[in-house]
Amino acid sequence: MLIKSPKASDVLSSEITPKSVFENRRAFLRTAAVAGAGLAASSLALPALAARTPLSGIQKTKWSEANLPGNDKINDYEDVTGYNNFYEFGTGKRDPYENAQDFKTTPWEIAVEGACAKPGKISFEDLIKPHALEERVYRMRCVEAWSMVVPWVGVSLADVLKRFEPTEDARYVYFETLFDPERMPGQRQAVLDWPYKEGLRIDEAMHPLSLLAVGLYGEVMPNQNGAPVRLVVPWKYGFKSIKSIVKIKFQKTMPPTSWNDAAAREYGFFSNVNPRVRHPRWSQATERRIGELFKRETLMFNGYEEEVAHLYKDMDMKKWF
Ligand code: MTE
DSSP states (O other): OOOOOTTTHHHHHHHHHHHHHHHHHHHHHHHHHGGGGTTHHHHHHHHOOOOOOOOOOOOOOOSSGOOOOOOOOOOOHHHHHHSSSGGGGGGGHHHHHHHHOOOOOOOOOEEEEEEESSEEEHHHHHHHHHHHOEEEEEEEEEESEEEEEEEHHHHEEHHHTTOOOBBBOOEEEEEOOOOOOTTGGGGGGGTTTOOOOEEEEEEHHHHHEEEEEEEEETTEEOOGGGOOOEOOOOBBBBBGGGSEEEEEEESSOOOOOOHHHHTTTTSSSBBBBBSSSBBBBBOEEEEETTTOOSSSEOGGGGGGGGHHHHGTTSSSSTOOO
């Protein structure tokens, strides 16, 4: 059995790597990989990216690129796929890129259970196939105060969930990542109490912004971004967007979540992006958009206030952070 590290919360916060530092490291690695051919090249060379596979039949939506607000623009592919949090493949921002390339995601099954009329185990293809693939360009805000704009491809989470006919008892939806330390080497370390767990209230899960993402930039999801299927909830801190999902459960009670279990004082269940509520160890008022020099002000609900504020109108957002 894994023993939780008492320092789990420190890992996330210590990963705040300024873009400049990260880029310098990357440039160094590139140079080293080339220059080091005659030296210890094998330990420095970056692995080749897995083949990029285009997805077809992607529909534009009101959240597609054309409607990107204000001064937002899509981040570079290299940033979105090379600067990640995916602790199952290591706690460093570069680790998922380096360690997830051989992660096998076919076949893939998802168990849908709990308070619903039609529970069952289904393949990834069967889960996704009947739904139209949509392009959704979302701002993503990490709790560590960096952000990116990502062109996701996916299907409406609500459309998928409705197929299983949730009952009245389905007040929350629980999500779980694969647990397989053979395939996910980060799970051999007790950084978190594996498997990674997340949850949403049913109205959050059924909100039209909530997405089950299967790709980005019009292509199949790279492993490091959560292949083959992950959640994307753009008005919440990034850790709510759980990767490589194998279980979805409808339930009456609020489900446990990985970061809340690790440090309840620091990571609440709701974790809505809120510049007015500090993380106990740092301010959430500003953020560093990866690729930009100056910090930006963080927007309430990450800029999706108009769409989602009504979900929380009677809630004390300081208490229910
Ligand atoms: N899902 C799993 N299974 N494991 C993780 O470590 N990290 C979360 C979230 N989903 C994580 C996860 C965090 S902290 C963030 S910020 C986002 O994934 C990062 O998504 P990205 O790497 O695609 O930017």
